[in-house]
Amino acid sequence: MATLEDYVTIIEAAKALRLHPETVKRLIRQGDLEATKLHNTWLVRKDTLAAFASTYKPSRGPGSRYRRIQEEAARGISRQAASDTPRAKS
Numbered sequence: 001m002a003t004l005e006d007y008v009t010i011i012e013a014a015k016a017l018r019l020h021p022e023t024v025k026r027l028i029r030q031g032d033l034e035a036t037k038l039h040n041t042w043l044v045r046k047d048t049l050a051a052f053a054s055t056y057k058p059s060r061g062p063g064s065r066y067r068r069i070q071e072e073a074a075r076g077i078s079r080q081a082a083s084d085t086p087r088a089k090s
Contacts, residue, residue, distance in 0.1 A: 007036075007043040017053055 013033075014021040027033040028042060033052050035044045 002045070004043075006046055008046060008049060010042050010044070013044045013049055016049060017056065019058065 008016070010021050010024050014024045017024065024033065024044075025042065028035045028044075033044065034048050035042045037043075
């Protein structure tokens, strides 16, 4: 069973990731970072934070969920456009 020593707060997670605490909350709301809410405090497991930190690449712009949806839509359109184009007969 996990104890509270296995968790960090939003403030501690923000310091570890070198992000603003509101950015960490946004990542949690988007589902990119797993966390547990205990009363009025978000808690992030240390191992989850370490795994997230190793793969997270901060960039400006829309959230990663929005970006993923846009990329999937673009791939779907390009696949469909490729299948709609007539092929040259040899």
